[in-house]
Amino acid sequence: MKVTNEPGVLLRSERFFSTPSAMARSLFFYVTRVGHYYYDERYNFLDSCDVANQESHKNFFLTYVRSGTIYYETSQQFAAEQGQVALVDCRKPHRFYTKGPAEAMWIHFDGANAAAFFDQITAFRGGKQSFRPAPDGRIEQEMAQIISGLRSATISEVECSKCIYRILCALLFPASAKKNVIGNDAISEAIGYIDRHLFEQLNVNQVASKVNLSASHFSRLFRSTTGFSPHEYIMLHRIDEAKALLQSTSLSVKEIAFRVGYRSEVNFIIAFTDKTGMSPTQFRKNTY
Numbered sequence: 001m002k003v004t005n006e007p008g009v010l011l012r013s014e015r016f017f018s019t020p021s022a023m024a025r026s027l028f029f030y031v032t033r034v035g036h037y038y039y040d041e042r043y044n045f046l047d048s049c050d051v052a053n054q055e056s057h058k059n060f061f062l063t064y065v066r067s068g069t070i071y072y073e074t075s076q077q078f079a080a081e082q083g084q085v086a087l088v089d090c091r092k093p094h095r096f097y098t099k100g101p102a103e104a105m106w107i108h109f110d111g112a113n114a115a116a117f118f119d120q121i122t123a124f125r126g127g128k129q130s131f132r133p134a135p136d137g138r139i140e141q142e143m144a145q146i147i148s149g150l151r152s153a154t155i156s157e158v159e160c161s162k163c164i165y166r167i168l169c170a171l172l173f174p175a176s177a178k179k180n181v182i183g184n185d186a187i188s189e190a191i192g193y194i195d196r197h198l199f200e201q202l203n204v205n206q207v208a209s210k211v212n213l214s215a216s217h218f219s220r221l222f223r224s225t226t227g228f229s230p231h232e233y234i235m236l237h238r239i240d241e242a243k244a245l246l247q248s249t250s251l252s253v254k255e256i257a258f259r260v261g262y263r264s265e266v267n268f269i270i271a272f273t274d275k276t277g278m279s280p281t282q283f284r285k286n287t288y
Contacts, residue, residue, distance in 0.1 A: 008040055008041070010038040013038050014035060016033065016151060018032060018150055020032070020111065024111060027112070028111050030164075031108060031150070031164070032110065034108070034146055034147050035106050036104075036106075038101075039103070039104070041099055044095070044096075044098075047094050057108060059090060059109060060090065060114050061094075061107075062143070063105070063106040064139055064140050065103070066105065067101070068082065068103060069081045069098070069102060070097075072088060072096055072130070074088055074089070074092065076129065085133055085171070087118065090108070105147060106143075107146060109164050111164075134170065137170030137171070138170065139171070142164075145163055146163050146164075173224060186211040187222055190208075191226075191233075193211075198238060199259055201261070204218065218230070236275065242260045242272060257269075
């Protein structure tokens, strides 16, 4: 529907509402309101207004700026320019405004593990809430599909959830496989090294040096490529190897612990139980 009564929002702007079903609330990602807005310098949205207290607003807010600049005040002050996105938790104090002409698509969303995604996305970006997504992330296209689908009433809650999930994954893992061949080669080499030396004492500095990268750059590249920190990858890979040995051999728990790189049977049992919910002995008994 056309927006006719929001100061600073021009008449060609559109806004659509979506009330999620009980199933969507419990299982899916869902949108509550979306829009494609054209702004002038009068736009100034404050969280003290009536709209900000509506349930459809008090969730997570993603904006893709197509032109101009939009300014934000949350726990920090920042701006999103053309080609950038901004991600805001509207359950907390916030303000959005412009200083001149701008155009943006936006969605209010929630559901599933939206809060966990928000925390991880901002954490991976050092707390920043505006950033430029990777060109192959298709953020703009996914948001346009949601808005178009609600305009024509042709998008299902399942498809909408899939669009939001793809958007969040693209924001969480922005590395472009096509444009990061050197980095991917380094990570592939690092993973191979980890696999071959899993039984040894491994640390980030050691693995990074094997691929000629600093530890900090290697850690960032490894996480953006695989979704894991190097330490987490090593630990989980050791657990997976231990599972295979528990299932396919008669080696003792202590022997398996040393085979997968632990120097203490107790530490291995603690780590295994924490990650699988059962002890190595229980896992062996319950594996068929």
